[in-house]
Amino acid sequence: MSVVTLHINDELVSARSDQKLLEVIREQGIDIPTLCHLEGVSDLGGCRLCLVEVQGSSKLLAACVTPVQEGMSVYTHSERLVRYRRMILELLLSERTHTCAVCVTNGHCELQYEAAELGVDHVRYEYLAPQLHLDASHDRFTLDHNRCILCQRCVRVCDEVEGAHTLDIMGRGANSRVITGLNRPWGDCVSCTSCGKCVQVCPTGALFFKGSSVGEMEKRHAFLSWILNGRERKEWQW
Amino acid sequence: MNRPELQAMGERERERQQSYRCRLLCCASTPCLSSGATAVIETLKQFIKERELDANVLVTATGCMGPCSRGPLVTVQTRGLEDVVYEHVTPELARDIALSHAAPEPKALDRNLLAADSPFFAKQKKVVLSNSGLIDPERLECYVARGGYGALAHALREMTPVEVCEAITRSGLRGRGGAGYPTGLKWDLVRKAPGTRKFVIANGDEGDPGAYMDRTLMESDPHRVLEGMAIAGYAVGAEQGYIYVRGEYPIAAKRLENAIRMAERRGLLGGRVLDSSFSFRIDIRIGAGAFVCGEETALMASVMGRRGQPSPRPPYPAQSGLWGMPTLINNVETFGNIAPIIDNGAEWYAAIGTDKSKGTKIFALAGTVATTGLIEVPMGISLREIIFDIGGGIPNGRAFKAAQTGGPSGGCIPAEHLDTPVDYDSLRRLGSIMGSGGLVVMDDTSCMPDVAKFFMEFCMDESCGKCVPCRVGTVQLHRILEHITNGSATPRDMETLQELCVMMQETSLCGLGQSAPNPLLSTLRYFREEYQAHILERSCPAGKCTMDNVPPLEQGADLQRRARSTTSDAEVS
Amino acid sequence: MTQLVTGKKTRFATAWLGGCSGCHMSLLDLDERLIELFQAADLLYSPIADIKEFPQQVDVTLVEGAVANVDHLELARQIRERSLIVVSFGDCAVTGNVTSLRNRLKVDDLLSMVYREGPGREPRGLEGDGILPALIPRVLPLHQVIAVDAFIPGCPPDPDAIWEAVSALLHGAPVRLKQEMRYFG
Amino acid sequence: MSIANKQKNPPAKVEEARTDTRYKLVDRTLKRFHYQQDALIEVLHTAQEAFGFLDDDLMIYIARALKLPQSWVYGVATFYHFFSLEPQGEHTCVVCMGTACYVKRAAEIIATVQDEFGIAPGQTTADGKLSLATARCLGSCGLAPVMVIDNQVLGKETPDTAMSRLREVVAAPAATATASVSSATIEPQEGPTP
Missing domain, CATH: 3.10.20.740 (Ubiquitin-like (UB roll))
Structure with missing residues (x-):
């Protein structure tokens, strides 16, 4: 190289x-x-x-x-890059309902962190407040579309690391949603292995472990490189 | 088939056509079919059979003739007479036409005639559409009779791939899809790119509302596109081509499919084209209704059966496209230019048009203009000539307000710029683009913020949702435009509008998002006072917007006023 | 941002729109710094002081809560007209926060659910009964109704963040919160 | 599609479905493309043509045949406007909303239809009689505003002419409906029709 x-x-x-x-x-x-x-x-x-x-x-x-x-x-x-980054965060905050005060990942959220870091202290755009549902049909996890930023981390980790491809994106534009299987309740999806990787990599409170209360849902992103490195070095024998 | 056989085929067909006393060419492209061309053609065929005119009169269903709003159209070629065009043809009129022209002493009718020297025809220059309206798109022989596949035969026999690329470069042809990238350069990049397989794609996903150039070309002269693709395949070293046809164009897809089959059967496509060592297959892919698939990376995703979401460039398709292989993507109209360039030479082509924009461009002229339809004009013609000479001006005594070019990625050009020459760079300077060729004329009943809202709604619906600036930015811009057109906007909204537009242009992932603010920005630039009237005076100068809302701070007073008016209504009743 | 003329006592006000008053509680948590604050400023209007009318001339007004009904609109308008500097105080004023969670419902459905079909002894909140100020269709953050000069996010904002902002304002300086004080929620 | 809706149609017995002749058409396309995953859109086109819409059973069938994840198939099917996941009404009315039609006030036609039948674009009336849709330019801009009723293209429409045609089509018995439209003239009619 x-x-x-x-x-x-x-x-x-x-x-x-x-x-x-x-x-x-x-x-x-x-x-x-x-x-x-x-x-x-x-x-x-x-x-x-x-x-x-x-x-x-x-x-x-x-x-x-x-x-x-x-x-x-x-x-x-540069000045314009910083300004654009701020505007992008404002757009993301306005897109769905990110009410930090009552969010499971309050204090551990990447969106919240980036906003504070970049000095987004208010959002100039109209809050779109779409009416989205929350899928709590899975035994262990909950998917709250209201807090999803469509980063597709969950989709990619489910496909590329776990190999299940239970998750994908449906629709397009502002109507895009993360789906499980044929847009069925997550709990009914046979392809899901309940590995929980999607939950760990989700930057916001869109995916969380059931039973988490406000501010309780901390995520571990580093585990992914641990898994992948271990896999590469064949650290596990089974 | 080899080259002499090809020439013999053309010769035979020409003789056959000349054996008739008169030929009735009936337009059978979508707009004319929609206004009743099917009945005209059926009646004519029936009538000729009944009167036993078979030996004298030939009825041919052709492609588009141009003035679509005057359809159904019939062109009559009579031995010993000038060609004439009839408009608004009914089955009854068609019978009269056949009788009069097939008579031993043929005579043109004096009704429904479109003068051949009218500015609509006189100001046009047909290069890509030279066959359109004159040949039966369903018969290969008709195309060959007009020199079809001669360019392919010439290129295969007399030119190396390098020479073909050079010829295209010298011709100065630029991509007709809108961005205007030099075609020859693109071909050369793909030719030089290393790869075990290469692909050619014709982009026929013409999604701009108000544009139907590609459809017309595919419907009227499908072999022209196939020939261009085959020459491209030879030039870049590809053996497989795809035509991506918009799902809304079933007739185009059917005719292309038929054309591919016929060309393959005669050895003009497929294995060992024209007895050379070059093989080239073409498959059709039908789009499924997504404007973003006009973007090349999204189109490739769609050809591979996936969600049509664009991917970041670099890598460019020329390096890594379909299945990771070098891929040449050109617009259908671009491919339509190839055969004439090879036939007549790059220098001939380069002599048409302006310094930096060569050749001709097809426009779909629509909106509030007397004659709407499909036109092909040399680059550099002024908008005024297109709208007022070719299109015949604004009907109903109204005033011209703006011309919208380039669809949702383009902009609105006001009256003061009517004399601008139409070429890639001039339009860009005005804040619009050439685009694929939609040209919608608006009169003074159009409200510009409302028009901007229309395009923004389009982009909002068509955004793929992958990148944030486009996915959310379009929604926010649409919201603000909604506030402006319903009377609830505040002066601060103007700043937000402007700022969001610039941000979207610079940060969006693909061309759709980058160009989505263009219609808005161009109307802001030329019709700012109209926006201000909506916001400051809460009135719509064109009288289009309802303006029945109020800015947030006045909502209280408004609620009270409404409550009072409903109670007083109740009292009255 | 408008800057104060320092050297004389600042005319200070706080207002309470659609919120839970938690931000005001956090303000009280300034503890001994309250003394310092009111040495530099006179409190002219506040939910914690019994003053009915918003005074004519105010230097700094902290506004807690989102704009949810016509009374809020009227007060917000007065605040803007009569204050030199308006500060969005806490998440409800800055983002709409919990107050705005009702935006997904229609006002009429909301009133039916809470009042007409609610658990109260008798139906209330009907049109024209004079108990409720009319709700506006959507709850709005303060800056989408009037111009706002500074923002203190947080639910509630940390007393340190409040102090950072208020002491800057008292010194005629612009509000620049440190990163850890800028968090929503 | 709501979850409640799905529970009404319990998951498919895919084996049973194979006897349906319409699946043969899907199979033919699958074979023509050698079961390549890249052919998903082509297969969905055929399926939609054969069945009129894509229901869950059909998508599961296709996903299995192409060895694709179900969420992938669903993601592709919902990305493109052409694919419909709900059955269409007996009659369809498509109003073109291209630029040329828009400046010639196609929006007013939609508003009128919407008022009369109580359906927004993309919806079907409760009795399953009529589906309303909009199109992104049908490329017949010379005839603007354009609408398509049951595959019949009608040009130069006004809200009044559009409504009278629609009323006629919806009122007619299913078999003759198309015929009555095609016999209608293309010329715009003046004034309101009963």
């Missing part, structure tokens, strides 16, 4: 040629927000929070899906 050199915020940096920009940026200790990105599954490029400016490109590029290139010059925190 060859090595390329590039500039990130005017600092000269070297990277492996198969790396994506996001990885290299984070290796430099630069904090760049993401919501749909998840270590261990494929990238989507959907949340648009990791957009960066690349000199010579008229478009902003999502760092999670953009491969590094020799001689690239990347800026991660």
Whole structure:
């Protein structure tokens, strides 16, 4: 694997040629927000929070899906990027009903964290407040569409790591929803292995363990790389 | 089939056609069929059989002739007479036409005539549509008789793939799907891309409301598209092509399917095309109703049977497209330009149009204009010529207000820019785009915020939902436009509108989201005072919007007023 | 943002719209800092002071709660007209929060459920009975009704966050909360 | 589709369904594409044509045949407008909402139909007589505003002409309904019709 050199915020940096920009940026200790990105599954490029400016490109590029290139010059925190990131969070907060005060992941939520981090102290857009249901038919987990940001982490982890593909997205645009099976109650889906990976990777309170009360649902994202590394190194014999 | 056989086939067909005293060409494309062309054709065939005119008169169902709002249309080619076009043809009129033209001393009727020298025809230049309306799209022989597949034969025999790419580059042809990327450059990229298999896709998912150029081309001259694709396949080294046809176009799909079958049977497609070592197969994929599938990465996902969601570029389809292989995607109309370029030479083509936009462009002229229909004009013609000369101006004594080009990705062009030449760069400067070629004319009864709302609603419904700016941004923009058109907007909404638009343009994942704010931004730019009238004076200058709501702060007074009016109503009754 | 002329006592007010008053409780949790606050400011209007009319000239008003009915609308309008700086105080004012959870229901259904068919002794909340101010169709965050100069999120906001904001305002400085003080919820 | 709705139609006995001749059409398409997963949309097209809509049993059948997850099939079927998961009414009325039709006030036609029959676009009347839908440009812009009643394209409509045609179609017995529409003239009629 060859090595390329590039500039990130005017600092000269070297990277492996198969790396994506996001990885290299984070290796430099630069904090760049993401919501749909998840270590261990494929990238989507959907949340648009990791957009960066690349000199010579008229478009902003999502760092999670953009491969590094020799001689690239990347800026991660220009004034407009920060402003756009803030607006994207505002849009996400307005899309469904994220009433943090009464949420199971209050205090452990990535959306809430990013909003505070980026200084979103209010939302200028109309709260859309769609009427969505909550699926509590599964023995162990609950899916609350009202708090879903459609990052598709659950869909990808169910497909790529667990191999069950119980979850997918139906519809399109603002009517997109995470579905289980043929949009049936989760509890009726025979393909679900009840592994709980989807719950652990969900950045918000859309997926949680049953019985969690406000602020009780903490997630463990790091377990995914633990599983994947272990699998690769064949740490388990069974 | 080889090249001499192809030429012989054309010769035979030409002789056959010339043996008739007169040929009645009846338009059988969707708009004319909708206004009764089927009955006209049936009646004519029946009538000719009854009167035993078979030897003298040939009735042919053809593709589109152009002035769709005047359909059903019949063109008559008579030996010893100028060609004439009849409009609004009824079965009764058709009988009279046949009688009069098939008579030993043929004469044109003086009713329902469309003058051949009228500006509608005179100002057009038909390159892509040169066969449209003159040939039977269901017969391969008709196409071959007009030189069809000659370009493919020439390319296979006399040109290397590199030379074909060079010719296309020299011609200056740019993608007709809207963005205007140089076609030759794209072909060359795919040609050079390493890959065990390569693919060619013709994008016929024409989703812009008010645009039907691709459908017409596929319906009227399907072989033209197939030939262009085959030449592309030869140039880039692909053996498989797909035509992605919009689900709403069943006739186009049927004719293409029929055309592919006929061409394969005659060895013009399939294995060893025209006895060369080049093989090329074409399959049809039917879309299922998703505008976003016009975006190339989404279209490829759809061809592979998946949800039509775009994926980030790079990698571009030219490097990694269908099944990870290099893939050439061009619009159907772009492929329609290929055969004429090879036939007549790149220099001939480059002489048409303007400096940076070469050739001709097909437009679907619609809206409040006297004659609507399908036109092909050289690049650089002014909007005024299109609307007032070709289209015959605004009917009912109303005033021109705006021309919308490029559909939901384009913009509205006001009267002061009517003299702008129509080419990629001029339209872009005006905040619109060429787009695939929809051109909708609006008179002064159209309310611009309402028009912007219409397009935003379109984009909102068609957003795939993958990226946040487009998925939620379109909904928020639509909400604000709704507030503006129902009277509940505040001056701050204008800022939010503008800011959201710019953000969506820059941050959305694909072209749909990036261009969704264009209609809104262009109306903001040229018709700002109309927005202000809605917000500050709470009135709609065009009289379209109901304005029956109030801004949030006035809701209290409004509730009281409504409560009072309902109680007083009750008292009266 | 409008800045205060420092050096004289700030004319200070707090208001309570559609909320649970938890933000005001948190304000009281400033404890001894309350003394410092009222050395620098006069409290002209507040749910914790028995004043009926919103005063004519106020420098800083903290507004708790979302805008849910016509009385709130009227008060919000007065607050904006008569205050130099309006601060959205707590999640209900900033986001609508729990108060706005009723937005998915129609006002009429809501009234039927709670009052007409509710557990009370006799039907109440009927039109024109003068008990309830009319509910507006959708509960709105304060800044979607009037212009707001600063935001203190939190349900309720932490006393430290309140102090950070209020002391900045008293010094004529803009409100800049630290990250840990900006959390919703 | 609501959950309550689904419980009324209990999950399929897929084996039993195989005897239905309409499944033969689906099988034929499956075979033509060699059971390739990429052919999902083609198969769904055939299925929709054969059955009129895609119900759960049918999607389970297709998912099994193509060895695709059920959620995948459902995700694709709901992404595209063409696929309908609910049975359509006896008659369909599609109003074009392309730009040309919109500027010629197609929205008013929809509003009138909506008022009269109490259905929004995408819905079917309770008696299953009529489904209302909108289209994104039918490409007959010269005839704007355009509507399609039971596959018959009608141009230059007004709310009044549209309503009188619809009333006629809905009132007619099922077999003759189409015929009565096709005999109607294309020319716009003046004034309201009873």
